Amino acid sequence: MDHFLYRDGILHAEDVAIPEIAAAVGTPFYVYSTATLTRHFRLFDEALAGLDHLVCYAMKANSNQAVLRLMASLGAGVDVVSGGEYRRAKAAGFTGDRIVFSGVGKTAEEMELSLTGGIRQFNVESEPEMELLSEVASRLGVVAPITIRVNPDVDAKTHEKIATGKSENKFGIPISRAREVYAHAASLPGLEVIGIDVHIGSQLTDLEPFELAYTKVAELTRELRVDGHDIRRLDLGGGLGIPYERSNKAPPLPMEYGEVIKRTVGDLGCEIEIEPGRLIAGNSGILVSSVIYVKSGEGRDFLILDAAMNDLIRPAMYGAWHDIVPVKEAPAGTELHPIDVVGPVCETGDTFTRQRPLPPMVSGDLVAFRSAGAYGAVMASEYNTRPLIPEVLVHGHQFAVIRSRPTFDEIINRDTIPQWLEGSA
Numbered sequence: 279m280d281h282f283l284y285r286d287g288i289l290h291a292e293d294v295a296i297p298e299i300a301a302a303v304g305t306p307f308y309v310y311s312t313a314t315l316t317r318h319f320r321l322f323d324e325a326l327a328g329l330d331h332l333v334c335y336a337m338k339a340n341s342n343q344a345v346l347r348l349m350a351s352l353g354a355g356v357d358v359v360s361g362g363e364y365r366r367a368k369a370a371g372f373t374g375d376r377i378v379f380s381g382v383g384k385t386a387e388e389m390e391l392s393l394t395g396g397i398r399q400f401n402v403e404s405e406p407e408m409e410l411l412s413e414v415a416s417r418l419g420v421v422a423p424i425t426i427r428v429n430p431d432v433d434a435k436t437h438e439k440i441a442t443g444k445s446e447n448k449f450g451i452p453i454s455r456a457r458e459v460y461a462h463a464a465s466l467p468g469l470e471v472i473g474i475d476v477h478i479g480s481q482l483t484d485l486e487p488f489e490l491a492y493t494k495v496a497e498l499t500r501e502l503r504v505d506g507h508d509i510r511r512l513d514l515g516g517g518l519g520i521p522y523e524r525s526n527k528a529p530p531l532p533m534e535y536g537e538v539i540k541r542t543v544g545d546l547g548c549e550i551e552i553e554p555g556r557l558i559a560g561n562s563g564i565l566v567s568s569v570i571y572v573k574s575g576e577g578r579d580f581l582i583l584d585a586a587m588n589d590l591i592r593p594a595m596y597g598a599w600h601d602i603v604p605v606k607e608a609p610a611g612t613e614l615h616p617i618d619v620v621g622p623v624c625e626t627g628d629t630f631t632r633q634r635p636l637p638p639m640v641s642g643d644l645v646a647f648r649s650a651g652a653y654g655a656v657m658a659s660e661y662n663t664r665p666l667i668p669e670v671l672v673h674g675h676q677f678a679v680i681r682s683r684p685t686f687d688e689i690i691n692r693d694t695i696p697q698w699l700e701g702s703a
């Protein structure tokens with residue numbers, strides 16, 4: 279359930295009418311719902327009730343400072359994957375002991391930044407990374423708390439670009455080599471091994487891969503304890519999927535996911551961390567766009583919008599589906615016609631969907647892409663010199679711009695002319 283509903287035939291975000299926001303900020307724009315973000319965080323928190331746990335929001339899904347501030351205020355931890363995200367977490371008010379650093383390519387600078395600023399743990403992904411982290415920590419006179427990300431060789435049954443838990447993927451160390459890698463880590467002076475990390479992919483719509491992976495983690499926990507490691511924290515990653523297509527079978531609920539966690543690793547006495555991103559932010563946001571033209575082609579029609587692949591790349595990149603709805607609800611019984619929904623960018627990849635049945639629309643009408651709160655704004659670019667679009671946060675009757683649209687001068691002035699070209703035009 280989210281908080282984007284029709285009232286008197288007009289799509290609202292909580293208590294705010296979408297056309298009111300469109301009039302204030304112009305289209306296209308993203309709008310997020312505080313109530314939905316809050317609700318989704320709490321669903322995870324409640325799903326792990328009874329276990330010592332921390333829900334660490336994976337900010338790569340949506341790292342706007344206002345969203346992060348909201349998460350921090352709810353008591354979340356945060357999962358970061360770059361020095362930039364670490365800085366965002368600190369700026370939003372997360373203390374170091376709530377920041378988990380994940381990612382396959384951490385640099386010495388990023389390690390130093392987080393060892394100095396405070397860190398809950400590093401999720402280490404390779405032996406070279408272990409060695410570098412130990413070196414950096416020793417040089418700073420501190421000890422880095424780590425888990426090691428294991429690759430359980432489980433098929434997450436999701437899109438190939440976001441599956442991370444098979445042995446051919448770049449992530450983690452093979453679980454078959456875990457005991458030897460843990461022994462290596464324990465021998466390094468700058469590290470303290472505290473647990474195990476696993477993350478098998480994103481947009482999982484089935485619990486079985488989680489169950490398989492977590493069962494392997496439970497076995498490994500017992501083995502590593504026998505080897506003398508004090509395994510006391512399990513980071514179980516993120517990845518629970520969301521319903522992008524309302525007509526499809528709904529993916530499992532956080533509560534059911536929590537049951538899997540309790541069943542597989544609940545009796546180990548470990549503190550449990552999870553890192554959901556998409557499920558917290560995805561259905562908490564929509565992308566609103568205006569129709570520029572309705573164009574008739576040979577055998578097919580095109581709805582040309584002012585939003586494009588640079589604003590929401592998921593359809594072009596993953597072939598992803600987003601429900602598209604008119605902001606002004608079509609009267610009951612309106613006949614739907616198949617139409618290709620496209621943006622103005624100069625490549626065919628800039629197609630949101632083909633032959634989607636939609637009610638008739640005209641220039642100036644507003645449409646909304648649902649489930650656009652995760653991996654939307656954060657993956658946007660300024661391709662075709664289209665400014666990054668504004669982000670808006672709604673809270674009950676209030677709304678605020680939480681990232682404004684840059685001006686064209688700001689965009690152009692980011693580039694500089696080298697001295698040898700000055701005066702040449």
Ligand SMILES: *Cc1c(COP(=O)(O)O)cnc(C)c1O
Nearest residue numbers: 336380480516517553554555556
């Ligand atoms: C991307 C990612 C997540 C979040 O995945 P979602 O599918 O958005 O829940 C969590 N942990 C790690 C290590 C990730 O790379």
